Amino acid sequence: MSKPRSVRELRLPLDLSPALWEGSFNGRECSLHQLAPYVGKLKTGMVKAIIAAYTVPGDLVADPFCGSGVVPLEALLMGRRAAANDLSAYAFAVTRGKLAAPATLDAALGQARAALDFAAAHGPIGQEVPEWVRAFFHPRTLDETLAVLRACDKLDLPFIRACMLGILHHVRPGFLSYPASHLTPYLRLQKYPPAEYPEMYAYRSVAPRLLAKVERAYRRPPERAWAACDWHLACANSMALPWEDEWVDAIVSSPPYFGALDYARDNRLRLWFLGVPDWRQLDRALTANDRVYLPQMRACLAEMHRILKPGAPCILVLGDVTRNGHTRNTAEIVAELAEESESGGFDLEQIIEDTIPDDRRSRRATRTTIVEKIVVLRRRPTSKSTLRYASTDHALTRRPCQDWESVSSAV
Numbered sequence: 001m002s003k004p005r006s007v008r009e010l011r012l013p014l015d016l017s018p019a020l021w022e023g024s025f026n027g028r029e030c031s032l033h034q035l036a037p038y039v040g041k042l043k044t045g046m047v048k049a050i051i052a053a054y055t056v057p058g059d060l061v062a063d064p065f066c067g068s069g070v071v072p073l074e075a076l077l078m079g080r081r082a083a084a085n086d087l088s089a090y091a092f093a094v095t096r097g098k099l100a101a102p103a104t105l106d107a108a109l110g111q112a113r114a115a116l117d118f119a120a121a122h123g124p125i126g127q128e129v130p131e132w133v134r135a136f137f138h139p140r141t142l143d144e145t146l147a148v149l150r151a152c153d154k155l156d157l158p159f160i161r162a163c164m165l166g167i168l169h170h171v172r173p174g175f176l177s178y179p180a181s182h183l184t185p186y187l188r189l190q191k192y193p194p195a196e197y198p199e200m201y202a203y204r205s206v207a208p209r210l211l212a213k214v215e216r217a218y219r220r221p222p223e224r225a226w227a228a229c230d231w232h233l234a235c236a237n238s239m240a241l242p243w244e245d246e247w248v249d250a251i252v253s254s255p256p257y258f259g260a261l262d263y264a265r266d267n268r269l270r271l272w273f274l275g276v277p278d279w280r281q282l283d284r285a286l287t288a289n290d291r292v293y294l295p296q297m298r299a300c301l302a303e304m305h306r307i308l309k310p311g312a313p314c315i316l317v318l319g320d321v322t323r324n325g326h327t328r329n330t331a332e333i334v335a336e337l338a339e340e341s342e343s344g345g346f347d348l349e350q351i352i353e354d355t356i357p358d359d360r361r362s363r364r365a366t367r368t369t370i371v372e373k374i375v376v377l378r379r380r381p382t383s384k385s386t387l388r389y390a391s392t393d394h395a396l397t398r399r400p401c402q403d404w405e406s407v408s409s410a411v
Ligand SMILES: C[S@@+](CC[C@H](N)C(=O)[O-])C[C@H]1O[C@@H](n2cnc3c(N)ncnc32)[C@H](O)[C@@H]1O
Pocket: 038, 039, 040, 041, 042, 043, 064, 065, 066, 067, 068, 069, 070, 071, 085, 086, 087, 088, 091, 236, 237, 238, 239, 253, 254, 255, 256, 257, 263, 285, 286, 287, 288
């Protein structure tokens, strides 16, 4: 590959200014956005500005690397349709929880009570729990947690499942674990020694914490006719998306950064509760490490090209990663791959730069992202797509007037 060009050379007049998403959106965004934490989560203000600039109501907006589902949720809130995908079972569960959230707080509380009643009646399934998972919980709290998650599976309650994942670990009293960090699972035994803080290591009942979480999720509820939203969700590798050719009007996504984040490791406790015992296997399957990044991202770009309508925009948010003193300009690398014919043929319209303030950075030590770049690509109107889609693990669809999602394939 030839040397990447400098961003300055490429910069064109901006129609997306970072001023549009300055400041915190925590108290302004729909509170469903805050259902559960996710490393690398996009700021809703930025997503809103991108969707407003590049799509119109009714458009189908796809995110092949949806993570916690910021893009599909915001797309629905803005009157667009959404197609979302992520290979991680945690990302799939959180996104599904958001998109399938009940229309009202009353309906959501009803689902929570149904899960709690089922859990009280049936208990957990007596599965083996590894020591590293036990270390996070009081034994009774662990049993109740497993029982409620089992109820979510049996009664098919994705929103309640996502709420449970959202309160799984933290230092605060409204959470289920012993004192632990929130984003990634680390016990805080040294900061909060059990002898000094015995109350933090006592039994924590699930019911009041789950009901309070549901209430928090509806503090700023969706304003639209929520039940009528049209969305599609898959858990597949983005090198083989389960979607038709030339189906979507726009892609808005934040693909993994070059060697930057350990998405499965960071979510290993939540993944265990979702039935993924070996997070290492998932991390190996995700597109991240230096050896696989370029060929896999090239295949992902070819898939994005295939599903886009000719001439449609593809907006990718990417961070520069500094590791061991060496900075990788992921945005420029991906922009260059996108222009290659193997990726189907995109035109690069612009790259917009946004500096990430310290408090939003996912890592502050050696492996850290300090600049986010928005790469605006467009599928060439005349180019042909090169790949066909293959298989997927799960794919869900909900169209307006349907009561629930239908599982459309499992391979
Ligand atoms: C930067 S994060 C997306 C964050 C998301 N935009 C949000 O706001 O929460 C990148 C995502 O790509 C997913 N991922 C990495 N490689 C993948 C692949 N080959 N296929 C599908 N998903 C992948 C990871 O699981 C991770 O959730």
